[in-house]
Amino acid sequence: MKNTLKAVVLSTAALCATAAFAANQARVDVPFSFTAKGQSFPAGTYEVKLDESRNFITMASNSDTAKHITWNVGPADKINAPALVKFDETGANHALRSIQVGSRVTPNLDKSKPGVSATTSIGGQ
Numbered sequence: 149m150k151n152t153l154k155a156v157v158l159s160t161a162a163l164c165a166t167a168a169f170a171a172n173q174a175r176v177d178v179p180f181s182f183t184a185k186g187q188s189f190p191a192g193t194y195e196v197k198l199d200e201s202r203n204f205i206t207m208a209s210n211s212d213t214a215k216h217i218t219w220n221v222g223p224a225d226k227i228n229a230p231a232l233v234k235f236d237e238t239g240a241n242h243a244l245r246s247i248q249v250g251s252r253v254t255p256n257l258d259k260s261k262p263g264v265s266a267t268t269s270i271g272g273q
Contacts, residue, residue, distance in 0.1 A: 172198040172249060174230035174272030176207075182235055184217050184244035184257060196231040196272055198249035205247050205254055207233070217244075224253035231272030236264045 176194045183189070193210040198221070208216035227248055234245040236258045243258040245267060258264075 172200060174249065175210075176231055176233050176270055176272040178233070178270060180235075180242050182242040182244055187215075187217075189215050189217075189244075194233075196233065196247060196249060198252055200252070203252070205249060205252065207244075207247055219247070219254040219257065221249075221252040221254055224248055224251055226251040229271035233270045233272070235268045235270075237266045237268060238264050242268065 174196045176196055178189075178191055178194060180191050181188060189209065190212065192212075194207050195210060196205065196207050198205050203221055204218055205221050206216060206218045227250070230249070232248045234247075235242040236245045245256060245258045247254045247257075
């Protein structure tokens with residue numbers, strides 16, 4: 149009986165940890181190339197992960213491991229999607245504006261350049 153109870157408790161703890169981890173990450177498909185922190189990033193699939201214990205978000209390309217970016221985050225109103233990535237558009241160019249996971253968001257990453265015509269938002273899965 150003790151072993152069964154111990155197994156149930158350990159299984160429950162493992163499932164809770166997995167669910168919490170899954171809630172802090174998402175996959176985002178970006179259909180266009182973009183810039184961030186003075187670097188160019190290709191169109192493609194990106195993994196977005198929130199590290200709540202250290203208060204930062206990382207966005208990494210699935211196809212090119214050298215293409216990743218990390219920022220500190222602050223509080224925000226909680227979103228319904230696993231992640232929300234926003235881009236400023238200037239003509240045909242896109243600049244990463246912000247990344248949000250749950251109730252944590254980066255500051256405005258695109259220090260507004262003249263001519264921003266629109267903002268595009270992409271939700272993660």
